[in-house]
Amino acid sequence: MPTPTSNTGATRAWAELLDDDVARHLTLEDLARACAMAPGWVTERVSQGLLQGDQTSGSWRFTSTTVIRARRMARLESSFDADPQLAALTTDLMEEVTELRRRMVQLESALKGL
Amino acid sequence: MEFKDYYKILGVDKSASADEIKKAYRKLARKYHPDVSKEADAADRMAEVNEANTVLSDPEKRAAYDNLGKESAYRAGQDFRPPPNWDAGFEFTDHGDSAGMDSAAFSDFFEQMFGRAARAQRGAGADHGGTASGHFRGGPPTQQRGEDHHAKIELDLRDAYAGAERMLTLRGARLDDNGHLVNEERQLQVTIPKGVREGQLIRLSGQGSPGYGGAPNGDLFLEVQFKPDTRWRAQDRDVYQSVNVSPWEAELGGPIQVTTPGGSTVEVNVPAHWKTGRKLRLKERGIPAATPGDLYLELHVVLPPATTDEQRAAYSNMAKAFAQFNPRSAQ
Numbered sequence: 001m002p003t004p005t006s007n008t009g010a011t012r013a014w015a016e017l018l019d020d021d022v023a024r025h026l027t028l029e030d031l032a033r034a035c036a037m038a039p040g041w042v043t044e045r046v047s048q049g050l051l052q053g054d055q056t057s058g059s060w061r062f063t064s065t066t067v068i069r070a071r072r073m074a075r076l077e078s079s080f081d082a083d084p085q086l087a088a089l090t091t092d093l094m095e096e097v098t099e100l101r102r103r104m105v106q107l108e109s110a111l112k113g114l
Numbered sequence: 115m116e117f118k119d120y121y122k123i124l125g126v127d128k129s130a131s132a133d134e135i136k137k138a139y140r141k142l143a144r145k146y147h148p149d150v151s152k153e154a155d156a157a158d159r160m161a162e163v164n165e166a167n168t169v170l171s172d173p174e175k176r177a178a179y180d181n182l183g184k185e186s187a188y189r190a191g192q193d194f195r196p197p198p199n200w201d202a203g204f205e206f207t208d209h210g211d212s213a214g215m216d217s218a219a220f221s222d223f224f225e226q227m228f229g230r231a232a233r234a235q236r237g238a239g240a241d242h243g244g245t246a247s248g249h250f251r252g253g254p255p256t257q258q259r260g261e262d263h264h265a266k267i268e269l270d271l272r273d274a275y276a277g278a279e280r281m282l283t284l285r286g287a288r289l290d291d292n293g294h295l296v297n298e299e300r301q302l303q304v305t306i307p308k309g310v311r312e313g314q315l316i317r318l319s320g321q322g323s324p325g326y327g328g329a330p331n332g333d334l335f336l337e338v339q340f341k342p343d344t345r346w347r348a349q350d351r352d353v354y355q356s357v358n359v360s361p362w363e364a365e366l367g368g369p370i371q372v373t374t375p376g377g378s379t380v381e382v383n384v385p386a387h388w389k390t391g392r393k394l395r396l397k398e399r400g401i402p403a404a405t406p407g408d409l410y411l412e413l414h415v416v417l418p419p420a421t422t423d424e425q426r427a428a429y430s431n432m433a434k435a436f437a438q439f440n441p442r443s444a445q
Contacts (some may be wrong), residue, residue, distance in 0.1 A: 009301070010281060010300075010301035010302055010303040010307070011300065011301070011302050011303065012302075012303045012304075013302050013303065013304050013305075013317055013318040013321050013334075014305070014318070014319070015304050015305060015306050015307065015316045015336075016316065016317045016318075016319065017307060017309060017310055017314060017316055018314065018315045018316070018317055019315070019414070020309070020403065020404075026315075033262055034262060034264065034335065055430075057173055064313060064314045064315035064337075065313055066338060067315055067335075068313060068315075071264070079140070079143055079167075080140055080143070081137070086178075102342070102347070103344050103347075106342070106344070106347050107345035112344075
């Protein structure tokens with residue numbers, strides 16, 4: 001991939017939005033590397049239903065959401081020696097807390113404007 | 115460079131056992147984990163705690179760190195330069211204990227002592243174990259893909275409609291021809307195409323660590339977060355926008371002008387007898403894509419302040435006209 005230089009002296013990088021089509025989803029190896037885990041760690045959690053993957057034409061593909069979730073689960077498992085089910089449950093709760101906090105900020109702002 | 119007292123950070127004694135270090139780390143991780151903590155400086159404290167744990171939970175790194183402390187009594191915060199050959203005789207192996215931690219989360223102190231130096235020595239190999247391991251010294255060099263980097267990038271929702279240009283500053287290190295460590299900072303101008311969504315990853319191919327032995331460079335992954343905005347929020351490709359309306363617009367209905375996050379002004383017909391909680395959908399006015407999201411208008415009734423005699427009279431007339439209306443009856 002050529003990396004042209006912009007007129008500011010900085011390298012210009014081509015940004016690829018993942019997920020927009022199946023070809024832009026990450027592979028099993030990509031996801032494993034993102035979590036610093038072996039591919040077997042990923043497939044085990046997919047088979048347990050803790051991570052979502054798409055197995056089209058024989059190879060696994062994963063979306064951005066799964067990458068972020070898997071990295072969080074890997075961190076919980078390694079930091080706390082957490083059981084995979086427990087790490088997934090904690091991750092579910094973290095995702096929910098994040099969403100609720102976001103909604104709360106939004107609602108508080110809306111209320112202030114009234 | 116500031117000396118880091120990892121024992122003090124974890125709140126343990128220098129003679130602490132591996133189990134005590136683990137317990138201390140977990141206690142602090144619960145307190146400062148940025149996903150759950152309410153502490154203002156949670157992210158910084160968590161990075162510090164992670165770093166201390168990475169060193170003290172690894173017998174090899176801990177031994178080298180302890181050895182450093184024996185030679186000179188460094189104190190936390192004191193200006194520090196690593197003495198020559200401080201690591202002689204120690205071999206560092208990655209155990210994957212930094213899984214999921216962003217490279218940027220480590221302090222200069224750690225990077226100098228255990229991070230950049232180790233990566234550069236072994237040819238910028240993966241510093242996150244699990245799939246790969248490396249040695250600080252010794253062992254024949256092998257072909258190894260450069261490590262991926264992960265970071266977050268904050269954008270405005272409007273950037274998702276129009277695309278954006280961002281300048282990123284990346285820090286790294288390499289060995290020069292004489293084998294000396296050279297810290298490098300480089301700037302990356304990134305063109306972010308329109309259509310980006312919250313939580314989506316952007317891949318900058320080849321912008322991670324350099325590969326070794328002819329293997330390709332790693333990639334840089336940016337996780338997109340939108341800046342909080344009181345006007346709107348996004349959910350996947352759908353966008354929810356707050357729109358203030360007057361009481362007569364809400365009740366009588368009629369056309370109103372609305373500026374969308376995309377910057378265009380559209381005329382929307384508000385149906386009569388508006389009820390709180392109803393949304394108006396503007397099809398395909400959400401985040402652009404092959405299948406664009408929708409824009410939902412959430413209407414909020416705003417009461418006009420009565421500051422003149424005439425306006426106060428208008429409210430009094432309204433009270434007379436709606437004498438039977440009791441807003442508490444629906445509660």
